[in-house]
């Protein structure tokens with residue numbers, strides 16, 4: 001799978017671990033930075049991951065910041081992106097089955113690497129359930145494409 005990954009400084013170490021894991025598992029990974037623990041702004045990296053997925057350059061995106069919240073908000077500002085920050089494996093499965101999430105966000109200050117890797121594997125392996133969920137996901141996109149979202 002083609003996967004875009006990005007983080008801010010707070011997510012850098014976990015992002016590096018996730019990138020190395022994905023590469024060792026045979027995925028084609030595009031690393032959009034950051035490249036160190038020097039302070040940067042998470043919106044820049046959330047937007048970059050979102051744009052890579054929305055443009056089709058990547059099939060899925062992985063975004064990491066301190067909490068996983070700011071960088072998910074940033075990714076979700078890109079039309080077509082459905083990013084979430086799951087707290088556990090159950091939420092990870094449902095973000096794919098129900099929400100057709102295309103970006104997973106992690107909080108490096110909250111989630112240890114082994115759990116993040118397990119969540120990432122589940123995120124990549126789980127298919128969207130469709131059916132009634134397709135109607136609901138369609139409404140998400142309708143809001144994004146309407147004037148001012150209202």
Ligand code: RB5
Pocket residue numbers: 008010011042065066067068069070071
């Ligand atoms: C950086 O200190 C921190 O604010 C950022 O990584 C993230 O947690 C924001 O949501």
